[in-house]
Amino acid sequence: MADAVYTTPEHAQLRDTVARFLAEEVEPHGAAWEAQGFVPRAVIRALGRLGLLGITYPPEYGGAGADALTAVVFQEALARSTFGGFVITVLVHTDMASPHLAHAGSRPQLDRYLRRVIAGELVTAVAVTEPDAGSDVASIRTRARRDGDGWVLDGAKMFITNGVHGDLYFVAARTDAESRGARGISMFVVEKGTPGLRVGRALDKQGWRSSDTAELVFESCRIPAANLLGEENRGFYAIMRNFQTERIALAAMAVGHCQTALALTLDWVANRRAFGATLFDKQAIRQRLALLDAKVQAARAFLYHCAWLVTQERECVREVSALKALTGELANEVLYACQQFHGGMGYMRESAIERLVRDARVLAIGGGATEVMLEEVAKRLRT
Amino acid sequence: MKVLVPIKRVIDYNVKVRVKADGTGVETANVKMSMNPFDEIAVEEAVRLKEAGVATEVVVVSCGVAACQETLRTALAIGADRALLVETDAELQPLAVAKLLKAIVAKEGPQIALLGKQAIDDDANQTGQMLAALLGWPQATFASKVKIADGKAEVTREVDGGLETVATKLPVVITVDLRLNEPRYVTLPNIMKAKKKPLETLKPDALGVDVAPRLATLKVAEPPKRKGGVKVPDAAALVDKLRNEAKVI
Numbered sequence: 001m002a003d004a005v006y007t008t009p010e011h012a013q014l015r016d017t018v019a020r021f022l023a024e025e026v027e028p029h030g031a032a033w034e035a036q037g038f039v040p041r042a043v044i045r046a047l048g049r050l051g052l053l054g055i056t057y058p059p060e061y062g063g064a065g066a067d068a069l070t071a072v073v074f075q076e077a078l079a080r081s082t083f084g085g086f087v088i089t090v091l092v093h094t095d096m097a098s099p100h101l102a103h104a105g106s107r108p109q110l111d112r113y114l115r116r117v118i119a120g121e122l123v124t125a126v127a128v129t130e131p132d133a134g135s136d137v138a139s140i141r142t143r144a145r146r147d148g149d150g151w152v153l154d155g156a157k158m159f160i161t162n163g164v165h166g167d168l169y170f171v172a173a174r175t176d177a178e179s180r181g182a183r184g185i186s187m188f189v190v191e192k193g194t195p196g197l198r199v200g201r202a203l204d205k206q207g208w209r210s211s212d213t214a215e216l217v218f219e220s221c222r223i224p225a226a227n228l229l230g231e232e233n234r235g236f237y238a239i240m241r242n243f244q245t246e247r248i249a250l251a252a253m254a255v256g257h258c259q260t261a262l263a264l265t266l267d268w269v270a271n272r273r274a275f276g277a278t279l280f281d282k283q284a285i286r287q288r289l290a291l292l293d294a295k296v297q298a299a300r301a302f303l304y305h306c307a308w309l310v311t312q313e314r315e316c317v318r319e320v321s322a323l324k325a326l327t328g329e330l331a332n333e334v335l336y337a338c339q340q341f342h343g344g345m346g347y348m349r350e351s352a353i354e355r356l357v358r359d360a361r362v363l364a365i366g367g368g369a370t371e372v373m374l375e376e377v378a379k380r381l382r383t
Numbered sequence: 384m385k386v387l388v389p390i391k392r393v394i395d396y397n398v399k400v401r402v403k404a405d406g407t408g409v410e411t412a413n414v415k416m417s418m419n420p421f422d423e424i425a426v427e428e429a430v431r432l433k434e435a436g437v438a439t440e441v442v443v444v445s446c447g448v449a450a451c452q453e454t455l456r457t458a459l460a461i462g463a464d465r466a467l468l469v470e471t472d473a474e475l476q477p478l479a480v481a482k483l484l485k486a487i488v489a490k491e492g493p494q495i496a497l498l499g500k501q502a503i504d505d506d507a508n509q510t511g512q513m514l515a516a517l518l519g520w521p522q523a524t525f526a527s528k529v530k531i532a533d534g535k536a537e538v539t540r541e542v543d544g545g546l547e548t549v550a551t552k553l554p555v556v557i558t559v560d561l562r563l564n565e566p567r568y569v570t571l572p573n574i575m576k577a578k579k580k581p582l583e584t585l586k587p588d589a590l591g592v593d594v595a596p597r598l599a600t601l602k603v604a605e606p607p608k609r610k611g612g613v614k615v616p617d618a619a620a621l622v623d624k625l626r627n628e629a630k631v632i
Contacts, residue, residue, distance in 0.1 A: 009452075009453045009456055010456075010574050010575065010577075010578060012453065013453075013456065013457055013460060013569055013574045013577075014571060014574060016417070016457075016569070017568055017569045017570070017571070017574075020568065021568065049570070050568050050570045050571060051570045051571035051572040051573075052570075052571055055571065059572075064571045064572055064575055065575070066571070066575065
């Protein structure tokens, strides 16, 4: 597939490094991680040593100081893996959780955590979603109240990726009981092992099985005042800002998976014979693959365009929401057809395409469900 | 001590190579290109020599089209200090490259020229040997172990039936084999640093080298498609077929 107009020779090198890492360190071991339900820490640290966990972060903390386009190159290259659970473990750390620290952290907070986050020594998770509040962030009920020189957290968080084995949680809680909706929410850093924080249970999922997902429970969980992240009562806006980064990462993941699925399927249909010819010789099959390829290329161009908008610091909520909706649905359309063309083998647990089908489903749900994304777009259509 | 590492841009080893419809060569348009894997091993070895304090500078050189710059940048990201590109759109055969490299050696004055034993595109396995002959330097080819000390090179070579260790004086041409080392991962910070390392471009004319091909390619064709085999009931039937049908014994 031709490179986007925005990409540079360095991006090609980065893709090569990631592709080699997948071939040597991920694909041969992913099945074992799926069975155990999480990615080993050594793998995260190895990515840290390659400088891949702090692409947009400042060099003084070990980051690469690169831009949003470079981050997308990494996300897309990583999502060429056939193990979505591995990919999301990494991308939650790099693009969904740690940005809360990198964007809003005070100097002492950055000094305390960021270097180890970038090295992969501390794995991060973001705890916003609750049993009764997902995309509707303004209705969260977890509370933080001031108590002497600290804060006390009470509540529950749901579907928290990296939640079982994470080291550092960025937690949203209501700090102003009087205000409603978007106002009165703040973000906090909570370290693993803090008394009052426990993993309620590890959740069992349809896909992303090598990713650990938790229900977290906060019961009189006491943290120091210094663990407030960013401005008090302004957490909602920080969350909304980070959603843009998160949604681009999820779109990159969808686009990467689509490319891998199409490559696997083209390989399969070129060799599989039926009625005296290969499946690729059947026009019905190859034309559908051609159209899916066209859609994936178009989505990929849109993905890079959105990342470019971020590098230009342009307002892009409409574009990123549209991208997230489009790619989440497209991944499912592509994987449905790819599984279909794999025939019986596509239904077997031993095939990569079967796993990718299960992994793709959540891309239309997590990080902003398609319906929520389309509302964000619709609101902005008539301006 | 300076080490010169010539590198070649080739079709990536993962690509299924296709012959052009007109039979003049192989298709390279829209095909992923990479550094020849043997050359990557040579770059890695040179960088290790520098890290061990044996070498003081690693200079990489490539001969070919402008896009070879990308391959040179990869070598710089592995850890080479500086890069030279001898830029030409002409077809380059091993003898022409060896002559260009001889001129680069005269310009740079390295004590070691460290090359891949062959390139995976034409598998010629000639450039290193030709360079040694043109320079009048000793050569140690197919290295699986390289030791440099006291102005001498001790090189273990992979030969038929085992390993052979040779000792040569410097300067020397060494070509490397697959098992010499495992090239490191190119890290993102090093990719970013490589952008700022010096890359100088020269033309063959400026080096006074005539690169015109000495060999003409008549035709390039796909290897014949493998046909399905047959099962034979016993050894006697096999011998009979080999003798009377295949006529090989």
